[in-house]
Amino acid sequence: MRNIIMQHRSIRQYKNIPVDEKDLNEILEAGTRASTTGNMQLYSIVVTRDEGKRKELSPVHFDQPMVMQAPVHLTFCADINRFHKWCEQRDAEPAYDNFLWYINAAIDALLVSQNVCLTAEAKGMGICYLGTATYNADQLIKILNLPNGVIPVAAIVMGYPDEDPGLTDRLPLEGVVHYETYKDYTDEDIDRIFAEKESLEETKQILKENNKETLAQVYTDNRYKKEDNLYFSKQYLKVLQSQGFMNHM
C-alpha cells in the first residue's frame, strides 16, 4: 500500500493500450468504498472513452495531449441530484442544494477519486489530475450533459504509462505539519522550508526558461496569474449558483 502511494508520479504520456473492462470496474468499485458523508454517496463519476467525446473534452483541458492519448477520462462530480430525486420520491423534503452540501459532496467525490487513482496505480496504470475541471466547469456541464445538482470537481486521465518520470519534490514534512496548534511561519521558516525546492537543478532551469529571478514569480507571473485566477474563480461561483448549490433561503 505505502509503496504504491510513495511511488506516485503524475503520468502525462500514455501508451495506445485500452483499459480492460474488468479492471475499470474494479477500479471504480474501489472508489465507492471511500468514506462518504452519512453514507449518502453524493457524487457521480462520468467515464469518457469514446474518441469523439474526448475530442470535445480536449479544449476544456487546454488541449493537453494526454487527454487524447489516455484511453480513459474520468470526471468526478459533486452530485445532490440523485439524492434529491430519491427524497422527492419517498415523501421527504430534501434541502441539500446549498454550499455546505456542495462541500460535503465535493469531499465525497475527491475521496472516491483518490481511491480510484491508487487502485489504478496498483494495477500498473498511471493517472494525472486535471486542475482544469473547475476552470471550465460550464463547458464540462454542456459536454457531459450534467443536470441541475451536479457539478465537476476533479478530472483525471488514466492509462498505461509511456514514460517513467522521477518523483516530484515535496516540502519537508515540518513545512506542512503543525502540532497541537498552527505555528505561523517566520521569514526564516519560509527560507528553510523552501530551500531544497529552490536549490534544485530543475528550478534553475525553470528560472532561465522563464527569465525570472525567483520561482515564486514563475507562479504569480506565468503559471497562475491574478487575472486568470479571478476570472475562473468568479466563473466557478457562477456555475455553483446556476447548478443549484447556492439556495440559502
Place this chain on the structure above:
Amino acid sequence: MRNIIMQHRSIRQYKNIPVDEKDLNEILEAGTRASTTGNMQLYSIVVTRDEGKRKELSPVHFDQPMVMQAPVHLTFCADINRFHKWCEQRDAEPAYDNFLWYINAAIDALLVSQNVCLTAEAKGMGICYLGTATYNADQLIKILNLPNGVIPVAAIVMGYPDEDPGLTDRLPLEGVVHYETYKDYTDEDIDRIFAEKESLEETKQILKENNKETLAQVYTDNRYKKEDNLYFSKQYLKVLQSQGFMNHM
C-alpha cells in the same frame, strides 16, 4: 492495496494505545505524496494528541466519544498562507486569496487526507472522518490558531480499533457511474438503485427507531435538517470570507 481499500469501514471505538511516532511520520509523509495543484502543496495538517486540546475539540465535533478515545486527531486545512508568505518574500505578488484557490487547496488537502487514511489502515489502524470540521470551522480556527489564508476542510480521528464492524452498504456501481454522458435518473432508476439499501434489515430497524415511513425522511427530518443545513452553510461561507478566500477584486 485494493484489499485495504475494499475493507475500509469507519472506526468509532478505539483502544487506549498511542500511535507510534515513527508510524505517524510515515503516515503523514505518505500524505504528502498525493497529487497537488502545480506542486504548490496548498494544505496544512494539524496534529492534535494532547488530551487537553482534544477536550477543546470535542464539542466542535458534537462530543462524539471517539474524539476523546482516539489518540490522534488530524485537521486537514486548505492553506494559501504559506504560499503567499513565500511569494511576498520572493518579490512576487500572489493572488490566490479567492474561491478558485480555496477549491484547489481543498482538493489538495483532501487527496492528502485519503492517502493518510489508507496508509494508517495498512498499518492496522482505523480512522473516521468527522463531517463537523466544516460545520464549526470558526471554532476550529480559534482552537487551532489558524491564521488568515487557512481554513479547515476535513478532520479525522485515528488509532487502533476496539470494534470490528462489517462493511457499510453502497449503491450498485451503475447508480453512481455514467458512460460518456450523464443519464439522468428516471423514477424506475431511483427505485432500482436504492432497492438494496431500502431492503436491509438495518434500514428497517432505523425506520422503527425513528418512527418514519422512509429512509429518506430519516435524512431530511432527523439527520440533516433544512434549518441546520442552511445555518452551517451560511456559517462556512462567512468563514471563507473572514479567512481571506473571497477576494474577487
